[in-house]
Amino acid sequence: MSSTWGNKIRISVFGQSHAEAIGVCIDGLPAGERVDREELGRFMQRRAPGRSKVSTPRREADEVKILCGLVEDVTCGAPLAAIIENTNTRSRDYEFLKETPRPAHADYPAQVKYGGFQDVRGGGHFSGRLTAPLCIAGGICLQILARRGIEIAAHISSVGDVQDEGFDPMGLSRESLERLRAADFPTLSAEKGEEMSALILAASAEGDSVGGTVECIVTGLPVGIGGPLFGGLDGKIASAIFGIPAVKGVEFGAGFGAAGMKGSENNDPYTVKNGKIQTLSNNAGGILGGISTGMPVLFKTAFKPTPSITKPQQSVRLSTLEETELRVVGRHDPCIVPRAVPVVEAVTAIALLDALLEN
Amino acid sequence: MSSTWGNKIRISVFGQSHAEAIGVCIDGLPAGERVDREELGRFMQRRAPGRSKVSTPRREADEVKILCGLVEDVTCGAPLAAIIENTNTRSRDYEFLKETPRPAHADYPAQVKYGGFQDVRGGGHFSGRLTAPLCIAGGICLQILARRGIEIAAHISSVGDVQDEGFDPMGLSRESLERLRAADFPTLSAEKGEEMSALILAASAEGDSVGGTVECIVTGLPVGIGGPLFGGLDGKIASAIFGIPAVKGVEFGAGFGAAGMKGSENNDPYTVKNGKIQTLSNNAGGILGGISTGMPVLFKTAFKPTPSITKPQQSVRLSTLEETELRVVGRHDPCIVPRAVPVVEAVTAIALLDALLEN
Amino acid sequence: MSSTWGNKIRISVFGQSHAEAIGVCIDGLPAGERVDREELGRFMQRRAPGRSKVSTPRREADEVKILCGLVEDVTCGAPLAAIIENTNTRSRDYEFLKETPRPAHADYPAQVKYGGFQDVRGGGHFSGRLTAPLCIAGGICLQILARRGIEIAAHISSVGDVQDEGFDPMGLSRESLERLRAADFPTLSAEKGEEMSALILAASAEGDSVGGTVECIVTGLPVGIGGPLFGGLDGKIASAIFGIPAVKGVEFGAGFGAAGMKGSENNDPYTVKNGKIQTLSNNAGGILGGISTGMPVLFKTAFKPTPSITKPQQSVRLSTLEETELRVVGRHDPCIVPRAVPVVEAVTAIALLDALLEN
């Protein structure tokens, strides 16, 4: 099923870029949870375009309209549905995409899959715009998790070949958390952030784009969430994260780096700190045998460069099978990673609340 | 749910390392498919221990007993269940693991999750031995896929810091496929294979272990399998692959490398070859917008080093919260990657048959 | 999960009686299917209140607003979401229901389950009003099924002790189908319909209500849909039908009557008619071993009397545990069965399209 996810929390995402609205239905939220609309609005703002100099100038009001699921802003046990009406949709001809697919976009496989009936306007259901409803759902889950002492934060860990510092795998201070949430361009090192911005602007100036990675940390998760084999917390998070467009990889803890290690390097020794069992290192990324260890959950997500670039590219006319040159025009982020940061947090929040309630 | 996976093909894996049996129930196999038991046996042999000099000397008969689902070796539409009886289970005391958890094992989080009722004998339900039933299910799916022109192959792409060559992302010859399947230590470069073996033996000699990666290729998959958002073929494969114990990361196509690229480098241009639409490169790993493009599907999986090492490690007594030193004894592979190769193929086959039937 | 249903077609119903809107998200609709909005509107009208003399005088505009999922009224493969904005919601105090639960309503168990956070205004998420989104989803499925030669019809088969004639279990003429769909009070016997109306009005005059049954027939379904055990077509239909509020029973074919028969009476002999295999009778209701036989699918659904009656009833104050007398005021149908007829058709259509696509 394309657009639903979850067992105890089930989200159904709907909408196309140029449809009347996009939105989400969230079933399974516990009753009695207050939804702070202002906080949700601030969270949505972090994903909104036009926020920093490296983002598309396209403005979206992105006003969240909660249709149901609340009584005086408190969850009532019924599904919560919310929509964002699409307003700023430039009408122009997208039909040519059915004939000349853009490289690295879903155009060609979608044309085959849907027999030409797919909505090609603005990317349709494949548009990055669909991450807005994910943020609505995730923003609400974040509030519910925070009330249970579970916090989620993410930062841009790389853009192109520029690497940010990494999270301290042993924890995250409240101050760092708040600083990241308030930042326009959330990195741990301000200097590296400047370098990344410069790289993005340079790519943009060339009509090009650039990829990057997002690192995410979860603190406060109790020991014992998840399960072996297909019940793993890592598998659950990964399956949700791959639902975000443009994701090409996910790794937990030391991740691909662990593949280069010896056991004696990778194994996290146990210790006792403040009367609690902890590990001295956290290569496991907080998950062993699919189950949370009580240490912070850490994972990194790889995002490919924005496929829409104005540089000329080679494509093919589907009707005649002739090769042709294509130039993609329009307003696109030269790097989606900055706006992907809250999306990763949102999707992680959905996955964790699901895991928590499933336990 | 810990041990079930799939929508159209649903597998339920069961068993603990020292239970009477381990096994799998597979529901949803199409009727009328012949199961070649000899071929399945050869496939199971690829995962069996004691096969190469780098593997544990422990021998398992691993005789597959198919209980139902077939009539004269042809699927009949009813679920297929198969078991492997556990015979070579050394009885010794494992109870100490409830008191002194091994680093990088599931011991501690499992103790918390199951309140001490988990089966600790030989790793219980967390044991790598549970990958044998995955291979039964996947081995059968591989046969069904092959009949539809879909082939899956994998190789050891790295051990520690030794890298094998990569698959040609444009395809795999029948000859290479067969050579990999017949190899005791499946690498593309024989020389690199020797280096890896040496590295594993050296680690083993030190009472240590080493991690590695497996690269997998799928050829012959038609265009149009999968879907956007949570219906993505990549997400489906990843969610299944994370079901394999010791997996720490999954990346598709250029993967984390794509995060370092520009759009003009990463985007795969379209071309026409033999009257068919193809791409000139395959950084996408055969998947765009969650949907197969018709190019080979390519992905890499990171495995952590075997957690069981004989070197002394620091742990904690759970009852007294005192730190203690632990030595893990027993017969363990110093590197699980060689035996993980067919497991990755098996799990990929299950995921692909599920995706194919779901379409 | 309270409000989602289905495997290949997944509907998520949302809304409360007095929320901003009620609606539905439908994932999995095949691409390329035209949605006839007028036909959908006519179908919705059959469920609308205030349509006949026996229904509540409350008028609802019930204007369906399709938010997404279509391109020029043709399904595009993305989820279809549609809402009905709530307009005619009399504001009055419902809080007393948390203190004094109405007999035969969900008030008391919901109060316990949701800890008092449930939406009690107009029945909240338990309101019969939630059958409107079911009709949107089902109305669309009906159009898709009709294009595949599958038709669904239902009639009021009883109200109180007045029984309508039964469907001919061997089939339904196009004429009867259309007559039922056009009728304000859909019965096969006009005379029995008059008797039922009279019974409803008499109950209403006494401040009472009355129950009844709906019989449903499905024609044109191919042989071979469904499966044994939990994959049964009957189980699938039943699980969906029990999602309709006030349903107390479902029976297929001869149903509870079959329990009183001998095998020689109940077994439907096979015959050949027009070169096709059929049965001479249809006590099976078109389903054997969970699989469709090619004969019409027939089933009956029991609806309890409307719980809201103006006659005084005994209840209890939850805070003091004192018994008290309750009078339910408001605008309620004295019999929900007439308006339930299209709802049964809608839910059956959803279940059948799911079964068809799953096959």
Added chain:
Amino acid sequence: MSSTWGNKIRISVFGQSHAEAIGVCIDGLPAGERVDREELGRFMQRRAPGRSKVSTPRREADEVKILCGLVEDVTCGAPLAAIIENTNTRSRDYEFLKETPRPAHADYPAQVKYGGFQDVRGGGHFSGRLTAPLCIAGGICLQILARRGIEIAAHISSVGDVQDEGFDPMGLSRESLERLRAADFPTLSAEKGEEMSALILAASAEGDSVGGTVECIVTGLPVGIGGPLFGGLDGKIASAIFGIPAVKGVEFGAGFGAAGMKGSENNDPYTVKNGKIQTLSNNAGGILGGISTGMPVLFKTAFKPTPSITKPQQSVRLSTLEETELRVVGRHDPCIVPRAVPVVEAVTAIALLDALLEN
């Protein structure tokens, strides 16, 4: 999916009548629950054939072999799998069933669905023998529920036109519960039981069979289990019960009788008894708005007559489309209802434990 059921408890039933074994895998059982094998054996005996004079003389050892999921008879959190090896399988030719389908059996629709590959030996996966693994799973769930104060009992409420007394909808004494469980032919009225037995023997003597109903009661279930719409406890139970072969209808509380009532008759008034909220009657069958009320859950299931009768029946040769006469030989129960009683209890236990853990 044909043979899996459940959300928190997921059972996968496998096997064919003449396969090497039949069995079940149960995932999601809470850890730390003792399985009393003797009690389970006694429960299995209640379903075993050859137990009373009205049952088939065929004996099945039906020895349950638990393969995994336990450590010293206590659940360990891993899936529990159990099998029954098939021993007493008379080998004879069943192939003719692919050519000449038996009326009221799944032969014909299965032949179309599975293209002739289905297992026809002894009914294959459609055999009533598959209810034995349901009883293993349900028998274990019954033990777990009993530890939580929840008891399930059922009796033969009718055979043909002979009706047993009904359960007292307000509760069941421990004495009645135990008497029913110990009875060879479980009815409330011994006299009615004798009449039913006579009816079954008379049908058998004529080469015929007879149907009947089973009434089931659940006591001790807390208030608040279930949910509105598709989350209803009634829908969950019904979807599981329709997984039992030969079921043609399910009704809760007053059921189809409620359809003939007025609201003032059907609505159960609230009262206070021993400081607890109860209802004065229990027409609701313990469920309102899909949620348990704390009163006993009551429902009735209709079973059709055994389709296998020795009387000659009309069928059709599928290859030539000629009508033909068929005589079904073999050892069949002339009425499956007595042996269905524990099966209804078992399936109800699975459904309730799933609902309880889901809450």
